[in-house]
Amino acid sequence: MNVNNKSNKKRRRRTPEEARASIMEVAAERLGRLGLDGLNISGVAKAAGMSHATVIHHFGSTGAMREALLQKMTRELLSDVMEALQHEQSADKVLERLFSTLSRDGHGKLLAWLALDSQLAGFDSTTSTGDLFKNIIDSIASESGSRTDAKHQVYLVAVAALGLGICGEVLAKLVGLSEKEAGQFPSWLAEHLQTL
Amino acid sequence: MNVNNKSNKKRRRRTPEEARASIMEVAAERLGRLGLDGLNISGVAKAAGMSHATVIHHFGSTGAMREALLQKMTRELLSDVMEALQHEQSADKVLERLFSTLSRDGHGKLLAWLALDSQLAGFDSTTSTGDLFKNIIDSIASESGSRTDAKHQVYLVAVAALGLGICGEVLAKLVGLSEKEAGQFPSWLAEHLQTL
DNA sequence: GTTATTATCAACATTATTGTAGATAATGAG
DNA sequence: CTCATTATCTACAATAATGTTGATAATAAC
Numbered sequence: 001m002n003v004n005n006k007s008n009k010k011r012r013r014r015t016p017e018e019a020r021a022s023i024m025e026v027a028a029e030r031l032g033r034l035g036l037d038g039l040n041i042s043g044v045a046k047a048a049g050m051s052h053a054t055v056i057h058h059f060g061s062t063g064a065m066r067e068a069l070l071q072k073m074t075r076e077l078l079s080d081v082m083e084a085l086q087h088e089q090s091a092d093k094v095l096e097r098l099f100s101t102l103s104r105d106g107h108g109k110l111l112a113w114l115a116l117d118s119q120l121a122g123f124d125s126t127t128s129t130g131d132l133f134k135n136i137i138d139s140i141a142s143e144s145g146s147r148t149d150a151k152h153q154v155y156l157v158a159v160a161a162l163g164l165g166i167c168g169e170v171l172a173k174l175v176g177l178s179e180k181e182a183g184q185f186p187s188w189l190a191e192h193l194q195t196l
Numbered sequence: 197m198n199v200n201n202k203s204n205k206k207r208r209r210r211t212p213e214e215a216r217a218s219i220m221e222v223a224a225e226r227l228g229r230l231g232l233d234g235l236n237i238s239g240v241a242k243a244a245g246m247s248h249a250t251v252i253h254h255f256g257s258t259g260a261m262r263e264a265l266l267q268k269m270t271r272e273l274l275s276d277v278m279e280a281l282q283h284e285q286s287a288d289k290v291l292e293r294l295f296s297t298l299s300r301d302g303h304g305k306l307l308a309w310l311a312l313d314s315q316l317a318g319f320d321s322t323t324s325t326g327d328l329f330k331n332i333i334d335s336i337a338s339e340s341g342s343r344t345d346a347k348h349q350v351y352l353v354a355v356a357a358l359g360l361g362i363c364g365e366v367l368a369k370l371v372g373l374s375e376k377e378a379g380q381f382p383s384w385l386a387e388h389l390q391t392l
Numbered sequence: 393g394t395t396a397t398t399a400t401c402a403a404c405a406t407t408a409t410t411g412t413a414g415a416t417a418a419t420g421a422g
Numbered sequence: 423c424t425c426a427t428t429a430t431c432t433a434c435a436a437t438a439a440t441g442t443t444g445a446t447a448a449t450a451a452c
Contacts, residue, residue: 013418013429035312042409054430056411108359112308115363116231133371148377152384155371159359160352162367167311167358175329175351181344188348209399209448238439247401252441405442416431
């Protein structure tokens with residue numbers, strides 16, 4: 001009569017890479033939906049359809065799993081930005097692309113989490129990142145204006161994209177922006193920056 | 197010889213208001229330094245020099261304590277903004293004040309937490325807030341430009357202040373802004389907005 | 393002083409989460 | 423098929439956080 005609870009579902013044996021990948025996928029979704037609280041072993045494991053012991057087996061600990069996810073997302077963010085900028089020439093286009101990339105795909109949220117969570121080893125302002133921004137600024141400064149102005153423009157785009165990525169919807173509602181107007185904001189900003 | 201652990205420190209009996217106030221104070225400090233993780237009963241109680249049962253006695257539960265703190269901070273943010281704007285006339289000054297107020301005192305962090313934490317009952321876009329922004333936009337639109345432009349300007353200031361409040365230091369370093377240049381950013385932005 | 397109130401605490405109970413250990417089964421190699 | 427590897431699971435242990443209870447002491451009112 002199958003009174004005991006032994007569930008008789010078959011085990012699925014994944015390759016290590018496959019297992020890690022699906023764990024990362026589920027964890028990313030939960031990070032976006034639930035915030036850092038969503039990144040606990042139990043919850044992630046359950047959502048991924050495996051026991052939490054399995055997750056620990058693959059990552060070693062909760063902290064290591066979090067770190068792995070955030071490193072992966074940081075890599076993706078950087079590569080997104082670099083790829084977006086590689087093929088743009090004019091300064092205003094560069095800023096527009098930078099803005100749209102940073103404000104998309106939860107990149108803003110990611111950076112905010114990195115900045116807000118005291119436990120995480122802060123953003124490594126490693127060589128590649130620094131070089132990236134240096135190149136952007138060089139290209140803008142060479143076109144027109146001072147170097148300080150160029151820095152300020154990039155800074156503005158970065159902080160605005162960040163804020164938009166985090167609180168964009170809420171603030172749009174508060175300010176009274178219609179959906180259409182909100183959609184026009186990136187190009188409005190780009191156009192505006194061009195006229196410096 | 198006092199072998200036993202009975203600590204013989206006297207109890208301090210605070211008024212309920214006093215107790216709640218010092219708990220809020222400690223909690224705010226911890227929120228700024230440790231993030232939302234710092235807002236647990238045990239930690240707050242220990243930092244405030246009382247047992248966690250006492251904190252529960254005054255607020256009912258951990259969740260209620262968090263909510264109380266965040267409501268208090270939200271009230272303060274709104275009153276800060278309103279007060280800052282009440283005595284400004286020209287549009288660019290209004291935007292400058294809005295920016296500086298939002299980017300100060302961890303207001304950006306607060307908004308980010310509200311937006312990022314899924315458990316919290318989201319920002320209540322209550323009447324007063326909506327009216328506040330409506331007034332700002334009216335005053336800017338009346339001076340010059342279209343209403344949509346005014347909204348976009350306010351939106352830009354808001355998201356930028358937010359981003360600055362969260363990741364300002366990190367991004368400044370990344371972009372290569374010197375401390376002096378970073379300090380000039382608000383006025384640079386105000387001047388820039390003026391030229392629309 | 394006596395009493396009533398209640399802020400405070402220590403100790404316990406409960407729950408959630410993390411991590412560990414040993415058993416089991418899926419898969420590939422031979 | 424047989425064997426070795428190891429991904430996976432269940433069950434347990436350890437820890438931490440939350441909330442409850444009953445006792446205690448500080449303060450105000452009388």
